[in-house]
Amino acid sequence: MTVVYQVKPVLWDIDLKIPKGVLMAIVGPNGAGKSTLIKAMLGLIKPISGNVLFDGKPYKEQRSHIAYVPQSGSVDWDFPTNVLDVVLMGRYGALGWIKRPSHDDKIKSIEALEKLGMKEFADRQISQLSGGQQQRVFLARALVQDVDIYFMDEPFKGVDAKTEKAIISLLKELRERGKTVIVVHHDLQTVPEYFDWVTLLNTQIIDSGPVNVVFTEENLKKTYRSTGQILKR
Numbered sequence: 001m002t003v004v005y006q007v008k009p010v011l012w013d014i015d016l017k018i019p020k021g022v023l024m025a026i027v028g029p030n031g032a033g034k035s036t037l038i039k040a041m042l043g044l045i046k047p048i049s050g051n052v053l054f055d056g057k058p059y060k061e062q063r064s065h066i067a068y069v070p071q072s073g074s075v076d077w078d079f080p081t082n083v084l085d086v087v088l089m090g091r092y093g094a095l096g097w098i099k100r101p102s103h104d105d106k107i108k109s110i111e112a113l114e115k116l117g118m119k120e121f122a123d124r125q126i127s128q129l130s131g132g133q134q135q136r137v138f139l140a141r142a143l144v145q146d147v148d149i150y151f152m153d154e155p156f157k158g159v160d161a162k163t164e165k166a167i168i169s170l171l172k173e174l175r176e177r178g179k180t181v182i183v184v185h186h187d188l189q190t191v192p193e194y195f196d197w198v199t200l201l202n203t204q205i206i207d208s209g210p211v212n213v214v215f216t217e218e219n220l221k222k223t224y225r226s227t228g229q230i231l232k233r
């Protein structure tokens, strides 16, 4: 797959296979195309060439099995809706638009909020939360969707250490339930501890595979080369 904004290629000749059931980080410098890769996989951006298949089928046939948690701050939450309703929206895929959420849907939604330490905010307007709190609500919504594949764009951005721990244990729980979780991640230090699979990206794929094979000093140098960005490990 190749993606171009105006005339500049931001993803170049991407050839990537992601096995089912991995917890994978997409790692690379600022502007490497990480968010673009996720958006192109989800059909939000059209590549100039190439395509993406989920289990052999295009996104539009698989969308009910896929959830996306965008970067916090990338959604304008001006409309009046409370936290519980945002999470309940995650159940609509399972419900169809006509059915009203059941008692069970509400219980599942409240449980998800509790897991992310947001239960006491259930009645709060979503616009009245901090970025990190909104992020946790998004994650709770993704959890109740009960899909097979999760895409998350920097879920740890702007959250405190305690929330980061809660999020990673939740991601690991999803993997244990056989889900595939794909995460744009910035903190190189935590990659080996959090993830079992990694894709190194800088416009092109530098390497992709098991963390213990791919996440090497040499590959990281290649990924961050010529960016002038500091490589901290």
Ligand SMILES: Nc1ncnc2c1ncn2[C@@H]1O[C@H](COP(=O)(O)OP(=O)(O)OP(=O)(O)O)[C@@H](O)[C@H]1O
Residues within 6 Å of the ligand: 005, 006, 010, 028, 029, 030, 031, 032, 033, 034, 035, 036, 037
């Ligand atoms: N809608 C757009 N129109 C034009 N250029 C864009 C657009 N969105 C992103 N870009 C450019 O494409 C490149 C890749 O952006 P992208 O957001 O995918 O990178 P990223 O790896 O997620 O970066 P970061 O780590 O900083 O979030 C950047 O140079 C960015 O400026």
